[in-house]
């Protein structure tokens with residue numbers, strides 16, 4: 001055959017789009033494409049040993065770069081393994097293009113072995129799913145996928161690639177993908193209207209989500225919150241949206257019970273919602289939890305998210321950064337001098353309340369610093385002193401996350417990632433992916449002993465590719481979050497002793513998983529911390545080691561009654 005096949009053209013297209021890594025697990029239906037990869041040393045192949053882990057590796061990389069990552073999976077079985085991770089990617093809006101190989105269009109009528117409806121499998125867990133069927137449009141479809149994945153609201157997309165289509169000569173032009181510019185502002189009159197609705201509030205509230213990070217609007221959000229004297233509550237947050245050290249930061253809202261989200265907004269007479277949908281709970285309230293007289297302004301690049309479940313007073317399809325930047329002077333003007341002074345007094349009062357709560361929580365941590373079994377706060381306190389300022393934290397510590405983030409409070413955009421709830425197992429591969437994106441920075445990933453078991457294959461990927469990531473398993477020998485949520489559930493049913501006993505299968509302890517051995521078996525050196533005296537030396541060995549390293553921390557497993565309570569200036573993660 002003369003001419004270039006679709007396999008090579010597709011890789012040329014990826015190169016033109018600046019794709020530097022293909023995250024994959026190979027199979028026989030993609031061999032034409034796999035065989036071409038060696039010709040493209042600038043498009044590296046990152047080998048993952050299970051597709052759930054492969055997608056989470058690509059997810060961490062995309063989170064850390066805000067650009068689409070590209071994944072290459074094998075047929076229905078590979079895509080099937082990836083579905084849980086894609087649920088997570090869709091929920092958090094990860095820009096990602098998933099390519100899935102299949103034998104060929106010609107084999108479809110034969111219902112050949114392993115033929116599967118890839119588009120049908122992917123559709124519910126992607127933003128867009130399509131299949132290449134002709135060599136005149138393979139690159140066209142790839143570019144469309146890149147564009148759809150990268151355009152707000154970002155998300156994962158699927159392109160199914162029948163090998164017989166790519167085997168043919170492909171004469172398509174290779175052109176960089178065009179992503180539309182979405183830096184859009186509302187008309188000045190609408191901005192004034194928004195400012196007037198918000199000005200004069202006595203109990204204002206800001207609810208933000210990942211759209212703020214996608215728009216790189218953190219400094220603008222700070223200025224606006226300060227001008228309005230409003231607490232900022234983090235709704236769907238999988239990265240830094242607002243510095244947790246800022247006096248107006250009210251913490252995470254949680255993702256479990258609508259009553260908690262409802263309580264967080266119940267008193268507000270004016271609410272600015274920005275870059276999120278309401279409410280991201282597993283059990284959301286069906287009625288609106290807002291006050292009847294609350295004035296609600298929702299700013300989002302995703303029109304679907306605005307007034308999705310509950311009415312708002314004014315919806316603006318616009319870019320968070322530009323809108324917050326323009327809204328701040330408009331608000332100052334609408335507030336007038338007296339209103340501005342009132343907002344400043346309120347900001348001071350909120351800040352003092354948060355500082356008092358923070359100081360009390362740190363004091364409580366210090367009081368249990370030497371306890372055995374260990375508290376995660378004791379480890380986090382020591383780690384905070386050892387980490388460089390620009391270290392990247394990837395947090396899937398679940399029930400230990402509040403202990404962790406009290407001592408390592410996220411401060412800088414791009415330096416903190418967190419599971420927003422959903423699929424378990426994002427922590428280890430997510431940190432590996434983030435380290436691939438930031439090889440020059442220290443990256444530490446945290447996961448639970450439960451979560452770690454879903455995607456520990458990514459340890460091998462780190463060892464194989466020499467990815468110098470640091471990983472901490474918060475080992476409490478079980479599914480503590482499920483215990484906490486059961487305490488809540490029983491409490492709601494009026495159980496007088498809701499923490500009395502739990503289903504035996506919430507414990508994962510006979511045998512207790514030995515992560516030092518698991519990591520060793522996958523080529524990653526590891527050490528265990530069980531006693532306070534071991535904390536500092538083991539953390540130092542981890543940070544001093546060149547190459548991937550895992551630390552298993554044996555932690556308390558008890559659950560206190562009422563530990564799942566939400567709302568207020570707490571940093572809490574609730575997952576399903």
Ligand SMILES: Cc1ncc(C[n+]2csc(CCOP(=O)(O)OP(=O)(O)O)c2C)c(N)n1
Nearest residue numbers: 398399424448449450451478479480481576
């Ligand atoms: C793929 C998947 N399966 C099951 C669950 C349900 N689930 C939510 S939290 C949890 C336990 C997590 O345990 P671990 O990671 O050890 O954290 P801990 O709760 O102990 O802090 C489980 C099983 C889930 N969220 N995702």
Ligand SMILES: [Mg+2]
Nearest residue numbers: 448449450478
């Ligand atoms: Mg656990």
